[in-house]
Amino acid sequence: MDEEWDGDEIPFSEYIREEAYHPAPDPLGPILDVDGMLSSMEAHRLHQIECFRLAAHARAAQTGRTSPDLVERSVRLELAAAMRITEYETEALMIRGHALVHRYPSALDSLGRGRMTRKHAEILVSLLDAVDIDLVPRLVQPAVALAEAEPVGVFRRKLRELIEQVQAPTIVERHEAAVKKRRVVYEPAVDGMAWLSLYGPAVELKAGYDRITRMGKAILRAPDGTGDADDDTATAPDGRNLDQIRADVLGDLLIEGEVAGHPDRARGIRAEVVVTVPALSLLDDEHAAKGEPARVEGVGPIPIGKARELCGDSGNWMRILTHPETGMVVSVGRDSYRPPRAIRRLVRWRAGRCLAPGCNQPADRCHLDHNIDWALGGETEVTNLSPFCVGHHVVKHGTEWEVQQLAGGVMQWTSPNGRVYLVEPERRLPAFTIDEPAPF
Numbered sequence: 001m002d003e004e005w006d007g008d009e010i011p012f013s014e015y016i017r018e019e020a021y022h023p024a025p026d027p028l029g030p031i032l033d034v035d036g037m038l039s040s041m042e043a044h045r046l047h048q049i050e051c052f053r054l055a056a057h058a059r060a061a062q063t064g065r066t067s068p069d070l071v072e073r074s075v076r077l078e079l080a081a082a083m084r085i086t087e088y089e090t091e092a093l094m095i096r097g098h099a100l101v102h103r104y105p106s107a108l109d110s111l112g113r114g115r116m117t118r119k120h121a122e123i124l125v126s127l128l129d130a131v132d133i134d135l136v137p138r139l140v141q142p143a144v145a146l147a148e149a150e151p152v153g154v155f156r157r158k159l160r161e162l163i164e165q166v167q168a169p170t171i172v173e174r175h176e177a178a179v180k181k182r183r184v185v186y187e188p189a190v191d192g193m194a195w196l197s198l199y200g201p202a203v204e205l206k207a208g209y210d211r212i213t214r215m216g217k218a219i220l221r222a223p224d225g226t227g228d229a230d231d232d233t234a235t236a237p238d239g240r241n242l243d244q245i246r247a248d249v250l251g252d253l254l255i256e257g258e259v260a261g262h263p264d265r266a267r268g269i270r271a272e273v274v275v276t277v278p279a280l281s282l283l284d285d286e287h288a289a290k291g292e293p294a295r296v297e298g299v300g301p302i303p304i305g306k307a308r309e310l311c312g313d314s315g316n317w318m319r320i321l322t323h324p325e326t327g328m329v330v331s332v333g334r335d336s337y338r339p340p341r342a343i344r345r346l347v348r349w350r351a352g353r354c355l356a357p358g359c360n361q362p363a364d365r366c367h368l369d370h371n372i373d374w375a376l377g378g379e380t381e382v383t384n385l386s387p388f389c390v391g392h393h394v395v396k397h398g399t400e401w402e403v404q405q406l407a408g409g410v411m412q413w414t415s416p417n418g419r420v421y422l423v424e425p426e427r428r429l430p431a432f433t434i435d436e437p438a439p440f
């Protein structure tokens with residue numbers, strides 16, 4: 001018999017308990033449904049905020065008493081007070097609402113249908129708003145498609161890359177203009193400290209940073225040092241950590257140039273930068289204009305002329321052309337648990353970053369994981385190694401997630417609920433095949 005409706009509201013906790021008796025076949029389904037509704041609601045909210053803003057401007061235009069700037073402030077205060085959030089947050093919502101309604105309506109539509117999250121919409125607006133207005137129309141559709149397909153961190157990275165690509169034809173001009181703004185800034189800080197900042201071409205500065213890092217690590221490994229310089233918590237015999245040593249080394253170099261007090265290992269160490277250049281782009285400008293831009297690891301795209309200069313130089317650059325180079329060491333089998341340097345570099349270079357779903361931790365700050373444990377017979381080879389950041393390394397080993405390396409270094413993460421996520425490495429290694437003799 002139905003219970004009589006007595007007019008009182010059913011407490012939410014009761015309602016939740018009722019639901020729990022009827023579990024859905026997919027336990028994540030209800031959560032994802034609500035998530036989609038939140039996205040949809042967010043689209044409505046931003047649209048309503050923009051309508052509210054426009055109405056306020058229209059009213060002000062009729063009376064002619066308030067400047068547009070003051071209308072904005074008034075609207076912001078009113079919204080913030082009503083929604084009980086800060087004005088800072090409110091302003092971000094207003095900017096986003098305006099951008100989505102007027103500049104990126106297809107993104108608003110996608111958000112409204114629950115195909116991207118509010119975080120995706122936020123990133124899409126902030127990244128596209130920073131692009132030259134002429135280039136934006138080419139970016140909106142691919143940006144929406146990425147937002148609908150990728151987790152937030154990956155989406156942000158890929159959209160940045162896309163923007164860099166679209167802007168690449170103007171990179172020479174933009175770089176030249178930017179180089180003219182190079183400078184050193186000295187800023188006093190409290191406690192008898194100060195900042196010295198150098199703004200300059202990224203390639204040289206990254207090389208410089210890598211150099212002081214290597215010098216710092218050499219000092220950490222000095223006799224009596226606690227040893228493993230790859231351990232972030234390692235300290236030198238005098239108690240200095242890597243951050244402090246880097247600062248001291250740079251200070252020494254600035255002030256004294258060549259420093260006699262450094263151990264031999266730390267002297268004359270040169271930077272090593274990984275440059276990726278599409279092979280054809282090296283040939284001539286015509287190919288360069290058509291192809292992908294050259295990239296420096298950790299820096300981004302660089303002018304092709306600069307890349308040619310770097311690749312022509314025999315010294316300190318690890319050059320990786322995007323066509324097969326032979327002679328790579330890819331496996332040492334069961335000879336050694338710790339991968340030799342060539343393999344460590346190759347595995348990190350291939351992955352680019354932590355190969356957990358949605359993670360953007362750069363590979364050089366990751367642990368190298370034997371995907372099949374060494375203890376269980378896993379080999380030390382590129383097909384059994386991948387970088388995971390400390391957090392995801394723990395997840396892989398300590399939870400019910402199952403992680404497997406597929407062909408091409410793709411990682412398959414299977415969630416405790418059986419959902420499967422494939423994480424693509426940044427790059428593919430060239431495949432080395434041996435021609436089989438014909439059977440007849």
Ligand SMILES: [Zn+2]
Pocket residue numbers: 354355356359360361388389390391392
């Ligand atoms: Zn990670």
